[in-house]
Amino acid sequence: MEQAESARRGAREALADIEPPRLADRIDSLLATASMAPGALVxxxxxRADPAVDPEALAERAAGVQLIYEGLRLTRTLAHEEPWADSEDQTAAxxxxxxxxxxxSRGFYLLAMTDAADRAVETIRAFGRDQTHRRxxxxxxxxxxANLEGDVLELAGVAGASAVERSVSPPVxxxxxxLASRAEAPLPDAAALFRGTALLSGPDGHAPPSATDP
Structure with a gap:
C-alpha cells in the first residue's frame, strides 16, 4: 500500500539522526515490522478531502502520528511484560x-506546530490514565x-483533515x-484495516492515487 510505505519512509527519515547505532538499529527494526496504519491514515x-494534495508535504504529520503510536505501543508492551524482571542482562529492555x-517525543515534536497538537497531547495523557486504571x-x-489504537486513529484523522484545512465527507x-470504535490492540496491516471502507475510493479496493502518480 503506497500510503503505508510513504509513512514508513517518513518515520525513518524523522529518526535519521538517532545515535548510537545500536539504538538506531533497534528503532529501525521496530519500524520495519510495524503496522503503518496510523501514518497511512493521515x-x-x-x-480524500483534497485529491490534489501532495503526500510528500504531509510526510512529517504522518510520521508524527506513527511515531507516537509506536512509542506508546512499545511502552505498553514493556509495562505488561516487564522484560527486565526475569533477566540479569537488562541491556535490551x-x-x-x-x-x-x-x-x-520525536512524534510529538513533529506535530507540535500543527492543528493536531492538542489531540496528540490528549492521546498521550489518555494512554497514561488507561494504563493506570488497567492495574x-x-x-x-x-x-x-485498545483505547490507544482508537485514540491514535482519531488523531490520524485530525492530522490528515487539518493538513488540507477541509472537512472530510460524511462517508469518510x-x-x-x-475504525476508532472497533479498534483492537495491536493494529493490523494498513491495507487490511482500511479494505472495504470509504477511505479507499476505487471499486477494486485500492487506495486513492497521489497527486504525483502518472
Whole structure:
C-alpha cells in the first residue's frame, strides 16, 4: 500500500539522526515490522478531502502520528511484560525503554506546530490514565489497551483533515468513527484495516492515487 510505505519512509527519515547505532538499529527494526496504519491514515484522510494534495508535504504529520503510536505501543508492551524482571542482562529492555521515549517525543515534536497538537497531547495523557486504571483488579484490560489504537486513529484523522484545512465527507467520517470504535490492540496491516471502507475510493479496493502518480 503506497500510503503505508510513504509513512514508513517518513518515520525513518524523522529518526535519521538517532545515535548510537545500536539504538538506531533497534528503532529501525521496530519500524520495519510495524503496522503503518496510523501514518497511512493521515495520508488517506487528506487525499480524500483534497485529491490534489501532495503526500510528500504531509510526510512529517504522518510520521508524527506513527511515531507516537509506536512509542506508546512499545511502552505498553514493556509495562505488561516487564522484560527486565526475569533477566540479569537488562541491556535490551533498557534500550527499548529509551527507544519508546524517543519515538513519542520525536512524534510529538513533529506535530507540535500543527492543528493536531492538542489531540496528540490528549492521546498521550489518555494512554497514561488507561494504563493506570488497567492495574485495578476489575479493570477491562483488553478494552483499556485498545483505547490507544482508537485514540491514535482519531488523531490520524485530525492530522490528515487539518493538513488540507477541509472537512472530510460524511462517508469518510463514518469510516473513521467505526475504525476508532472497533479498534483492537495491536493494529493490523494498513491495507487490511482500511479494505472495504470509504477511505479507499476505487471499486477494486485500492487506495486513492497521489497527486504525483502518472
Amino acid at each position: 495520508l488517506l484522510v487528506a487525499q 533498557n534500550l527499548d525503554v529509551l527507544a519508546a521515549d524517543i519515538l513519542v 485495578e483488579s476489575e479493570a477491562d484490560r483488553a478494552a483499556l489497551d 467520517q463514518g469510516a473513521l468513527d467505526r
